[in-house]
Amino acid sequence: MRLLIITxxxxxxxxxxxxxxxxxxxxxxxxxxTAAFHRERAQRIVRALASLGPSFIxxxxxxxxxxxxIPEPYVGAxxxxxxxxxxxxxxxxxxQIRRSYGRPSSAVFDHIDPVPIASASLGQVYDGRVGGRxxxxxxxxxxxxxxxxxxxxxxxxxxxxxxxxxxxRPRVQRAxxxxxxxxxxxAFRIExxxxxxxxxxxxxxxRENFAGTPGIIVPEVHGALVRQRVLVLEFVEGTPLDALxxxxxxxxxxxxxxxxxxxxAYVAMMMIDGLFHADPHPRNLLAAPDGSLVLLDxxxxxxxSRAMRRALLEAILAAIxxxxxxxxxxxxxxxxxxxxxxxxxxxxxxxxxxAIASGYSTTEERLDLLADRVMLNLxxxxxxxxxxxxxxxxxxxxxxxxxxxxxxxFNALAVATPVILRMQPAVMAALGRTHTPTASEWVVSLTGVxxxxxxxxxxxxxxxxxxxxxxxxxxxxxxLRGYLTNGDGNGSRPRLPSGPAPPHEHH
Numbered sequence: 001m002r003l004l005i006i007t008x009x010x011x012x013x014x015x016x017x018x019x020x021x022x023x024x025x026x027x028x029x030x031x032x033x034t035a036a037f038h039r040e041r042a043q044r045i046v047r048a049l050a051s052l053g054p055s056f057i058x059x060x061x062x063x064x065x066x067x068x069x070i071p072e073p074y075v076g077a078x079x080x081x082x083x084x085x086x087x088x089x090x091x092x093x094x095x096q097i098r099r100s101y102g103r104p105s106s107a108v109f110d111h112i113d114p115v116p117i118a119s120a121s122l123g124q125v126y127d128g129r130v131g132g133r134x135x136x137x138x139x140x141x142x143x144x145x146x147x148x149x150x151x152x153x154x155x156x157x158x159x160x161x162x163x164x165x166x167x168x169r170p171r172v173q174r175a176x177x178x179x180x181x182x183x184x185x186x187a188f189r190i191e192x193x194x195x196x197x198x199x200x201x202x203x204x205x206x207r208e209n210f211a212g213t214p215g216i217i218v219p220e221v222h223g224a225l226v227r228q229r230v231l232v233l234e235f236v237e238g239t240p241l242d243a244l245x246x247x248x249x250x251x252x253x254x255x256x257x258x259x260x261x262x263x264x265a266y267v268a269m270m271m272i273d274g275l276f277h278a279d280p281h282p283r284n285l286l287a288a289p290d291g292s293l294v295l296l297d298x299x300x301x302x303x304x305s306r307a308m309r310r311a312l313l314e315a316i317l318a319a320i321x322x323x324x325x326x327x328x329x330x331x332x333x334x335x336x337x338x339x340x341x342x343x344x345x346x347x348x349x350x351x352x353x354x355a356i357a358s359g360y361s362t363t364e365e366r367l368d369l370l371a372d373r374v375m376l377n378l379x380x381x382x383x384x385x386x387x388x389x390x391x392x393x394x395x396x397x398x399x400x401x402x403x404x405x406x407x408x409x410f411n412a413l414a415v416a417t418p419v420i421l422r423m424q425p426a427v428m429a430a431l432g433r434t435h436t437p438t439a440s441e442w443v444v445s446l447t448g449v450x451x452x453x454x455x456x457x458x459x460x461x462x463x464x465x466x467x468x469x470x471x472x473x474x475x476x477x478x479x480l481r482g483y484l485t486n487g488d489g490n491g492s493r494p495r496l497p498s499g500p501a502p503p504h505e506h507h
Contacts, residue, residue: 002150003157009048010158016041018165035073042077049078053085054121054144055151059186061281062390063179070175079397085121090114092142093124100227108225112137118283122193122299130232135222138196140229145194152187159183182390189278193299196231202275202298203233209273210295215261217294238286238294241402248406253287255406256415261293262402263419266395271309272423272430278302278391280398302391306431308334312392313427320417324351331383338384346383357413 019031049056060078063070070078094114097105105112112128117136119125122144126137159180166172192198200221207218217236225232239247241262247253262285269276277284279300286294304312315330327350331337337346385393396412403410 002147003154006052006151006154006158009052013041013045013048014158014162014165021166021169039073039077042073045074046077046081050081050085052151053147054141055148055155055190057081057085057121058190059155059183062182062186085119087116087119087124088141093126093139096139096142096229100230109135109137120283123196127235128232130222130225134235136219136233136235138231138233140194140196148190148194152183155183156180178384185390189300189302192301195228196299197226197228199297199299200226200231202301205275206269206273206277206295206298209268209275210265213264213268215257215292216265217288217292219294219296236286236288236294238288240283241285241287242282242405244287244406247287253291255403258287258291258293259399259403259410259415260419262399263416264423265293265295266399267416267420267423267427270304270392270395271313271427274304274306274309274430276302276304276391280391280395282398282402285398302388308388309427310431313424313431316420317424319354319357319413320420322354324354327354334389335386336383336389341383349383357411 015025018025020033021030022028023031046060049060060081063075063078094105097108101108108130110129110132112126114126116124117127123138123140126139128135128137159176163173163176166176200223203218203221204223207220210216210218219236220234222232222234241258244253244255248255266277266280277295277298277300279297284295284297286296288294311330311333315327315334318326318330324347328337328343328347331346331350332343337343399416400410400412403412403415
């Protein structure tokens with residue numbers, strides 16, 4: 001049934017593309033297409049994917065970072081597709097909580113507001129209190145695992161149909177092969193996002209990595225309450241980075257300082273820690289009331305090997321030097337040059353990108369240059385994005401987008417250069433180390449397992465005793481976590497001083 005629904009929504013669009021080459025699907029001259037038609041069809045694709053739910057929204061966000069796979073205006077339309085799934089009503093969410101803890105939400109939390117404060121494609125976030133502290137309670141949508149599994153299977157079949165329809169088009173066949181790679185990457189990564197225990201462990205590790213770093217906040221995980229489908233975090237107030245206009249106008253936010261923190265955070269994750277936040281978008285990043293940067297949502301992360309970090313550093317330093325050949329070397333090492341291309345093929349594109357990055361033109365001027373001389377040709381260019389590099393490209397786009405939203409002449413390279421040079425010694429020191437899990441990382445998993453076991457004990461004792469066991473268990477596990485993680489060496493990676501802090505710095 002799911003395959004039929006997906007086919008009903010997407011097949012007309014596939015046939016529309018087929019008519020770009022053959023008026024009667026399999027015969028005839030191509031149908032003439034105007035720029036306005038392409039823009040309208042791009043919006044039709046966005047509406048169709050949004051209507052199909054979580055899998056296709058997530059998948060479209062990945063494709064939206066792949067200008068090497070699809071041309072404008074389609075790549076731009078997909079990049080703008082955010083979570084557009086209506087909120088699941090409270091009763092199924094309450095049942096999900098009851099299944100996770102073996103008792104109703106009222107026996108787990110002091111309070112939980114049944115109206116979600118955020119509704120994403122995979123889960124919903126609720127405001128609540130536990131142990132006298134305000135918390136954010138993230139609950140996986142009921143049935144989302146089955147839906148994604150069905151969607152991935154259906155997408156594999158549909159790609160086979162597209163490959164057959166366009167079998168005489170080598171360029172389309174190449175794109176289909178790349179789409180399959182992206183689909184398999186999505187299927188692999190989404191498994192982690194569907195298990196909040198993994199997200200909790202990632203959040204604990206990232207929080208420890210940034211311990212003591214001014215201006216960067218990662219919410220604390222309530223390890224005793226972590227379950228596969230429920231995650232409980234410290235509640236941190238903040239405004240999404242794409243909704244700061246009023247605070248900027250009022251002078252409450254130093255955008256330059258905030259962007260520096262954003263650059264530092266991602267350089268640290270990518271280059272020092274080797275644990276990279278692989279789902280960067282403005283709704284996962286907040287500006288706290290004091291101007292600090294808040295990092296959220298660590299369901300999708302990627303380990304970055306030392307070899308890749310070394311290659312990234314060399315490519316970035318070459319870009320700072322405006323060394324075209326050095327950047328080409330980095331592209332070659334990172335697998336960014338298409339197999340059929342040569343270094344000479346990619347050199348003019350690199351030179352143009354460096355010239356654009358180094359200028360202080362307005363956003364509109366840069367977009368015109370990118371549209372006229374880069375984006376329209378990138379689809380046929382000698383550059384190919386391996387799946388591992390897609391996430392870095394999304395991060396670069398995020399930083400550029402946030403900066404230019406509030407400063408038309410924002411220059412990402414100029415802002416990033418002093419941060420990267422200041423952090424270079426710490427990056428070099430980190431390249432010789434491997435990650436060793438800390439006590440907190442082990443305990444966040446241990447307390448979750450013990451909590452589930454004690455839930456089962458309470459269930460065997462019956463409803464009259466279950467609440468007493470639950471309250472005792474939550475207190476005991478919280479004490480255990482506090483005891484084991486007290487003074488365990490937070491901030492285990494080398495970190496240079498962050499430089500002058502912006503106004504209203506977080507302490």
